[in-house]
Amino acid sequence: MKILKDIFNKNEHYFEKGGKYANWYPMYEAFYSFLFSTKETTKTSVHVRDSLDTKRYMSIVLIALTPCALFGIFNAGFQAHKAVGESLDLIPVLLTGAQLVLPLIAVSYIVGLGVEFFSCMVRGHEVNEGFLVTGLLYPLTLPATMPLWQAAVGIAFGVVVGKEVFGGSGRNFLNPALTARAFVFFAYPAQMSGEVWTKVMGAKDQIVEGWSGATALAVAATTEAPQKAVDALQDAGFSLMDSIVGIVPGSIGETSVVMVLIGAFILLITGVGSWRTMLGSLLGAVSISILFNLFSGGTTIAFFGLPTVWQLSIGSYAFATVFMATDPVSSPGLESSRFIYGFLIGVLGMIIRVTNPAYPEGWMLAILLMNVFAPLIDHVMLERKSKKRIPNVI
Amino acid sequence: MKSIQVKNTYDLQLSGLPDTACDTVDETDFYGVSPSRIKELKAKLLVKEGQAVKVGSCLFFDKKNEKNVFLSPVSGTVEKIEYGDRRALQNIVIKSDKQFQKETLFDKQTLASIDKLEDKDVADLIQKGGLWSVFTAYPFQMTPNSDLLPPAIYVSIDSDEPHLPQSQIFCEGEKDNFLAGLKALKKMTSTVHVGVADKTKLKETKILEHVTHRLKGHYPANNHGVFLYYNKKDASENSSWGVSAQDVIRIGKLLTEGTYPNEKVIVVAGALVKKPRHLKVVEGYPVKALEKELTKKAGLRVVAGGVLTGQRSSIDSFISYNEYAVHFLQEGKEQEMFTFFRPGFDKPTFGRTYLSALVKKEEWEMNTCLNGGHRACIACGECPKVCPVESHPQFFMKDLEAGDIEKPIEQGFLDCVSCGICTYVCPSKIELDSIFYDARQKIAKEAGV
């Protein structure tokens, strides 16, 4: 290891200011600091610093995402095998899943990092670790059947428009992973909705009889009164348990509530994810869903009457709340605003999900919308706080 | 006695805590002062190399405030005048004649005679005595203008920054001087607030009698600016002054003896010091003479003052004006691989992202490693969690970077006491304290202060 470190140190002068490859510095710094802790020291006061850096911070999110990613690999394989009646043993399922999912993750990282490196070199600032998270979040929101090139276009768009045009990480107000997701959703609707969630291996006639490939969400949303949404779901073969565990069709990483909860636990115990955002979103979603339940009697939309536990377990609600809404950069900066922000996400997302047939899922739009309003919430809260202070102006 | 609970404080648990021994040091030949560490000073030098000086001879003053004079702590001859970058006056080295002959600055005062003085006269004596710069005038945290008197003075007896002298040590046997100093302060303003740490070790009842507030919390609960923030009732108090208890004692000594009080209690601390402890030194004592206290001689960071707010010093420097601590820290640290995927039982941190959060450790050995690269703000929200004056460093920083100074001021930017704890916790290693310092200077300039 010392050899490697020496190589880096020996070549550092090429990349420093005035060096031959000075504009490659961000690249050099990114790799060097990925491998080794910094040797940089404080210049003046404050002479000692906390051990936490953005790398550690972001790697906690990565660790929290890992259960979802692993389960996503399993489930992608499982659904594919189930569709055509192949073996449901663990190893073949995992192998198929890996073949489906890993290329998507790889493309997301390679293309995204490429864009990131490029813009950092143009701007001359260090590569931000936030991309480590974006690069994994984004593929987990895609269907396993997503063509790689479309995934690539999506992440490139997400990084450029969601982040770089605003001046890079820390200045962006949209969540880049969601921006990418939104882009592919609108640009490639055929690949992002309908029966796309499961890879059908082989010809259509190999499909097992009775298999539909529809998500629970789609079933619930299209149920017509007087049939109850719960009954429709059960008829279509969905059980609440399956939805919570996550062995249902859906986006790669979003199906399992259990895995998301493990992630949430990691984020909360380390303090990396805001509990106020999560709690707010939960309360928002629950209250709207209860409200819908109350009014479900008179409407023809059976989805209104779907019990809250179901609402929270299907679709991407849990994943979006825990991993997307809590992205600190695109959230409001004040802890007190974060509760309101989360709450509004819960409310809006649930309204969009239930009432708008054009969008099969509401969280993406709700979060992006609230990203836009985040600075406003902060502004209002800061005004209120300033009023409470004894003025200290000149 | 009122009690003040300071919010958002943090205990750094830095190793190298000085113990309560207070030793004297061997005399040395060369003493010195370092004007370069006095912030915003425009020095006008009054001595030449080879000139004879006494304790209390004027060495230089501040051109912006001519009554803010700086006196020689020793008697002897000026050996060397050293200049640094851009010909800034760096050090004035004085060869001591070991006599410590004192120049009489004015007639000795007593408690009764101080009581008869006018407010301006007291200020005048303190200025003549070279102690004007012990005051910090808020909100700009500068040495006050010489012809202004404050609405209130905040005296803070204890200090919780790692590590500064403990009150029970420097107050030992100094109660009369403290009382004389306090009397002088009371002449200069209508209200003097005296704060003491909740867990103070000070036993001297004659001093404790005068305490008005108990300050609860870790660093920086005992900062006089924090004290001011929690105690002020309206905006008129914003321009109050702060002063530390050891300086009150020195003011008392100056007034009752009529000569420059050149002795002070400092701490020598930090992980590289064999026996961190209190020392009684003459101001201007060379740092080099403390080298024998160290466990190693290379790769060190010398800090004059506490490790958060102190300034960078060097082994060839001196214990200069208004400096009450010398720290010796390890400069940088060994690089390790994949540090961000390690459990991190050994990493001190404010939050819970390393498993060190589970270890109950008494103290952490810290070094000057940045522990990360400079990044853009990720809005992690750590800085407001430690801000003792309940403000939001990240918003100030963003507004200031965008060139907006009004908004931060409205949101309480001028309440910031420069404690540096936000800079300490920031995972993006943003130099918040420097950004704020520059902004404060700019606002002061625009306000004509």
Ligand code: SF4
């Ligand atoms: S601690 Fe640093 S990164 Fe976190 S909010 Fe404050 S300025 Fe931003």
